[in-house]
Amino acid sequence: MVYSIFIPIQFNFKMVRFTTILFTSVRRYSPTFIDSLRIYVRGGTGGAGLMHLGGIGGRGGDVLIVGTPDSEFSLKDLKNKFPEKRFSADAGEPSSRRSLSGWNGRSIFIQVPQGITIFDADTGKKIGIVNKAGDRLLVARGGKGGDRFNRFQSRKGESRKLLLDLRLIADVGFVGFPNAGKSTLMNAISKATPTIADYPFTTLRPHIGIMEYPDFRRISCADLPGLIEGAHINLGMGHKFLKHIERTKLLLFVVDVFGFSLYTNHNLRDAFENVQLLTKELELYNKKLISRPAILVFNKMDMEGANDKLEIALEKLSSWENYVDSLPEDMIPNRQMNFSSILSISAKQGTSLYELKDSIRQAIDEIVTPKLRLTGDENNKELEKLHERSLETNLVRNVIV
Structure with missing residues (x-):
């Protein structure tokens, strides 16, 4: 934020010159480096149930944010790839005579740089952090499919506006x-x-x-x-x-x-x-x-x-x-x-x-x-965590958007 845009006439030339440099710096900063980005996410709508046969609709897909292993990937790349900045998961499949249990909608994974803190853009509440490659954070759940507990009526998925805030690591x-x-x-x-x-x-x-x-x-x-x-x-x-x-x-x-x-x-x-x-x-x-x-x-x-x-x-x-x-x-x-x-x-x-x-x-x-300085059981537990994390990362890479 710059507080010296309006310059009083009595200011000398040197003060005016400094203000111009600072204001120009802000303008040049914006397009070349992005460290925050607002996006819209929506979970998929659940599939409708089939009441007279007791059919269950598929659940809507979720929206997750995942840390990319690509160290060169930036928020600017995300913005350029998805200029509308809107991400919606697939709807669940409705129940039918051929398939009483509908398929769940496909979840989507939004690839972001490492070191991203995610906030709810409307409330300012912190949702979570994506620190490393493979870290995943659920940001919008898919809606439930129709079944006997909800009178076979499907539910809409969660929708929210998010602020992605980059803090360099x-x-x-x-x-x-x-x-x-x-x-x-x-x-x-x-x-x-x-x-x-x-x-x-x-x-x-x-x-x-x-x-x-x-x-x-x-x-x-x-x-x-x-x-x-x-x-x-x-x-x-x-x-x-x-x-x-x-x-x-x-x-x-x-x-x-x-x-x-x-x-x-x-x-x-x-x-x-x-x-x-x-x-x-x-x-x-x-x-x-x-x-x-x-x-x-x-x-x-x-x-x-x-x-x-x-x-x-x-x-x-x-x-x-x-x-x-x-x-x-x-x-x-x-x-x-x-x-x-x-x-x-x-x-x-x-x-x-x-x-x-x-x-x-x-x-x-x-x-x-x-x-x-890990020894014995502590070292084994740490290795197990690393192995599990690497397996999860490999699975996630195959379905990243």
């Missing part, structure tokens, strides 16, 4: 203000080519990149567009991008060591203040994010005077209690982020990127390793 989520160098860093350490330029709001949609290691280990990274102050109340494009951070295992704070000013009329926030403000924005959006494992990176160390700025930032962080009172009250987080590593790099020059990749891998391994 990645190992690492980049967090920072515009122009901190997130896209440059993403391009340097992974197989991704985000837009890069020397002005804010270059990144208009999330990018996923893959870091590869010599032993073929792969770690996924999400480069999210820069936040602005007030992102937690949806200023700028706040909620559109903050929600993607929820699905990442590790947060990577990317901070310009020289600080950041949203535009020339704003006071310059130094690197320490940027860390505090980013922490506060995450805290106000979702308190659980503050306990998420995190790494702090000070970028642009190739520029003159960077070492002095870094020394000041590290001093303030090491004894933050002595400096936090100088910040505005609404900028002070209730608790500090616990960074497992604090590094200084130059994404542009490639300085210390190997150390950063090693730190990311170590942090991810510490998160994942406890989940792999």
